[in-house]
Amino acid sequence: MKPNNKTVVAWVEEMAKLCKPDTVVWCDGSEEEKQRLISEALRTGELEELDQKKLPGCYYHRTALNDVARTEQLTFICSPTAEGAGPTNNWMDPKEAYRKLGAIFDGAMKGRPMYVVPFLMGPPGSPFVKVGVELTDSRYVVLNMRIMTRIGDVAWNQLGDSSHFTRGLHSKADLDEKRRFICHFPQDNTIWSVGSGYGGNVLLGKKCLALRIASALGRKEGWMAEHMLILGIENPKGEVRYVTGAFPSACGKTNLAMMIPPAALKGYKVWTVGDDIAWLRIGPDGRLWANNPEAGFFGVVPGTNSRSNPNALQTIQRDTIYTNVAKKPDNTVWWEGSDDPAPAQATDWKGRPWTPASGEKAAHPNSRFTAPAAQCPCISPRWEDPAGVPIDAIIFGGRRARVAPLVYQTFHWQHGVFVGASAASETTAAQQGSAVGVVRRDPMAMLPFCGYNMADYLAFWLEMGKRIPNPPKIFNVNWFRTNADGQFIWPGFGDNLRVLLWILDRVAGQGRAVESPIGYLPPAEALNRDGLPLSDGELNSLLSLDKTEWKTELQGVGEFFQKFGDRLPKALWEEHAAAGRRINDWKF
Ligand code: OXD
Ligand code: MN
DSSP: OOOOHOOOOOHHHHHHHOOSSEEEEEEEOOOHHHHHHHHHHHHHSSSSEEOTTTOOOOEOOOTTTTOOOOOOOGGEOOOOHHHHHOTSEEHHHHHHHHHHHHHHHTTTTTTTTTTEEEESSSTOOOOTOOOEEESSSOHHHHHHHHHHHHEEEHHHHHTTTOOOOOEEEEOOOTTTTOOOOEEGGGGGTEEEEESSSOOOHHIIIIIIIIIIHHHHHHHTTEEESSSEEEEEEOOSSSSSEEEEEEEOTTHHHHHHTTTTOOSSSOOOEEEESSSOOOOEEOTTTSSSEEEEEOOOOEEEEEEEEEEOOOOHHHHHHHHHHHEEEOTTTTSOOEOOSSSSSOSSEOOTSSSSOOOOOGSSSOOOOOOOEEEEEGGOOOOOOTTTTTTOOEEEEEEEEOOSSSSSSSSSSSHHHHHHHHHHOOEEEOOOOOTTTTTOOOOEEEEGGOTOOSSSSSHHHHHHHHEEEEEOOOOOEEEESSSOOOOTTSSSOOOOOOGGGHHHHHHHHTTTSOOEEETTTEEEEOOOGGGGOOTTTOHHHHHHTTTTTOOOHHHHHHHHHHHHTTTGGGGOHHHHHHHHHHHHHHHHHHOO
């Protein structure tokens, strides 16, 4: 329904004048609207119907072949000055960006309707909540947005006659990579995305609003927008404690957020609050509280199976949109790393006949599911709590074959910020345009998602540490250390709970630890090893440090920090120097 809000109406008219759609459709988020959009999308080929008995409410979508992942090289922060965006973001002058993209948007929606999608990030009425409006010519986007966010009148009601909403404009245009741009204008609370149909580029509530725009807004307003999962760990006494974790893309955040405890750890339960994004605020009790602004999961499908993530598997059995997986002849879906063996025949993500002998992957490595969070069997009863959940620990991590031990606790907040700022991971298929397997520094897993100069972002982290009377403790984990044969040493998945339990013990002032130059490490006996198929030697190697590797690591961190020049907070250089001294003095 068209709202009474004059700012919204005027802006929609202006954008419609530019994009020249055939009609303007005001979305209300109703079930009838969903059914109508699905029928239309089936007619246009935007969606294909999957077997409605086996996968009720599930549909299939294939993107263009050149449009299968976030395009970081085409993503820009258009702050008034280049320094505002900083050395780790692409920057475009805002005037130039509006002109350049405006020319592409001009008439881009001819022959298509323009949908007006009002959406909420966060539960209605919560102090965390923000309103966005996305204008798009893609039914796939509307159908995904209604899973990933709360759309419709609930958003207009929250907005009232305020002009504080994020203005999102999206058009597929002609899907030409040369005319594809994802531009953010933090000073105007605006996002323009053109030439793509891939989720991470076009579901504007997600990375664009909830991270890039929100990180800039949060800095002004005194809260944090982070690329973090949020989970609750319930102990056998029924007490639940919450942690957040920042891991670069494709480090298994969704799996960790939905993990099932190993059989030997009886009476424990893990509750999912969010799998990708956390908004964090200081609560009235002086602790840090977290909320998941999203309402659904946009997860990587390949590798999802009953060992890696049984809860996700159950979540995606109904009302799910599958993008770029393989289709089986019985009109169900398949992917590499699924429980089922490869089908003798399938249609691959490119729409071509496929057999196991094809020599290519049937599902794109970055193929995705979009599914409502409420369908997840382990969704936390508090996931929509307007107050959020109180956070005891923040965990940083990355995919490192060597160097980083299984887990360590940082000495204090400032040291924790240094460790988060030094985080690194090996790149994966989630980033289009970068080679797979290269180590890249990724502070707080925010490298591609920070809406302003990352040096200022790190300064803001340090400042928040001073402002939070009772801050969470900060830890670092690495599930991905490998042995001489290149195999993972740590079993991962549900066994990661053993590490989380040590973390919670430490937060509670229990949990034994030994001091090392990089932080507090658990002695092997401090981890719960009941039923753990791991030898003493393996565990020791997971917890060991190598002096030469750590010297090289610190050198790499120093080189990365230098990118920021004088703008990098001095406190981080101090932490860097102190870590260097401790490593030099350490006899290991
Ligand atoms: C994601 C990502 O899609 O981080 O969540 O790339
Ligand atoms: Mn992510």
